[in-house]
Amino acid sequence: EVQLVESGGGLVQPGRSLxxxxxxxxxxxxNYYMAWVRQAPKKGLEWVATISTSGSRTYYPxxxxxxxxxxxxxxxxxxxxxxxxxxxxDTATYYCARQGSDRYKPLDYWGQGVMVTVSS
Amino acid sequence: DxxxxxxxxxxxxxxxxxxxxxxxxxxxxxxNNGNTYLSWYLQKPGQSPQLLIYKxxxxxxxxxxRFSGSGSGTDFTLKISRVEPDDLGVYYCGQGTQYPFTFGSxxxxxxx
Numbered sequence: 625e626v627q628l629v630e631s632g633g634g635l636v637q638p639g640r641s642l643x644x645x646x647x648x649x650x651x652x653x654x655n656y657y658m659a660w661v662r663q664a665p666k667k668g669l670e671w672v673a674t675i676s677t678s679g680s681r682t683y684y685p686x687x688x689x690x691x692x693x694x695x696x697x698x699x700x701x702x703x704x705x706x707x708x709x710x711x712x713x714d715t716a717t718y719y720c721a722r723q724g725s726d727r728y729k730p731l732d733y734w735g736q737g738v739m740v741t742v743s744s
Numbered sequence: 745d746x747x748x749x750x751x752x753x754x755x756x757x758x759x760x761x762x763x764x765x766x767x768x769x770x771x772x773x774x775x776n777n778g779n780t781y782l783s784w785y786l787q788k789p790g791q792s793p794q795l796l797i798y799k800x801x802x803x804x805x806x807x808x809x810r811f812s813g814s815g816s817g818t819d820f821t822l823k824i825s826r827v828e829p830d831d832l833g834v835y836y837c838g839q840g841t842q843y844p845f846t847f848g849s850x851x852x853x854x855x856x
Contacts, residue, residue: 659845661793669785669793669836671845685745685844719792728775728840730783732804734792 626650626733628720633738636710646703646720646735653701654678657723659731660694660705662716662740672718673705674727683727688714710742746771748837750848757827758856765822765851767837772817774841781840784813784822785847788833796835797822829855 632644644660660672673694674683682694693706703720717739721731747770757763773780784797795804797813800820810825824831832855837848 668849669787669838669847671838671847674845683843727843728779728781730781730795730798730804730838730840731785731793732795732798734794736792 626722628722628733628735630718630720630735630738633718633740635741635743637744638711638742640710641706641708642710642740643707644705644718644720644738644740646705648701648703648720648722651722653696654698656725657727657729658694658696658703659721659723660703661719661721661731661734662714663719663737664713664716667716670716674723675703676727677725681727707740710740712742714740715742716740745844746773746839746842746846748839748846748848750835750837750851752851753849754852754854756854756856759827759829761827762823762825763827763853765824765835765837765853767815767820767822767848769818769820769839771842773820773839774817779841780816782813782815782820783838783840784811785836785838786831786833787836787850788830791833793836824853827853827855831855 659674675694717737720735722733785793787793801813834850
């Protein structure tokens with residue numbers, strides 16, 4: 625059974641940093657692209673980042689480019705999201721998702737999500 | 745960026761009925777490799793999104809054949825037949841053909 629378990633969320637002040645983690649199990653982690661997607665309270669889904677199987681290629685929307693960094697450790701079957709210079713508009717539930725064998729593939733399994741609140 | 749427009753914003757259906765949700769993209773979703781990376785997701789109340797349909801019309805593993813996807817280019821439809829109570833939630837279309845990966849704003853399905 626595919627499982628994705630996020631951790632590391634919480635309350636953080638604007639301008640500070642936070643690192644999210646996602647522990648994967650039930651599949652060969654190194655064979656899949658992985659992604660982060662967020663959902664602001666009562667809002668829709670927003671893609672945040674994608675990383676290739678090896679970690680050599682990363683993709684971001686303009687809204688987080690230069691502030692967020694996605695990374696992975698295939699030996700630990702773990703995905704990460706380093707979030708710097710956080711803003712109030714980054715407040716959201718962050719989901720880790722499996723994306724398939726290339727970056728065009730859909731998000732086929734999602735974690736339960738972790739809440740990040742950016743507020744002073 | 746590719747803008748995904750979903751209609752309606754919400755709809756109400758009787759159990760056993762059928763509904764259609766429309767998703768239109770601001771640009772063609774046909775990739776250079778010939779594939780169309782349009783997917784549908786359902787987010788049930790209090791849960792994470794789940795994948796229903798990928799590449800326009802392919803049902804994901806374990807998804808009922810009551811769910812069907814169709815369309816091409818910029819115009820796509822999700823149909824749900826014989827609606828059941830467990831179908832309620834918010835449906836999102838999403839595209840991966842052109843980055844950034846974008847989602848529609850969602851369609852909330854309520855059961856009458």
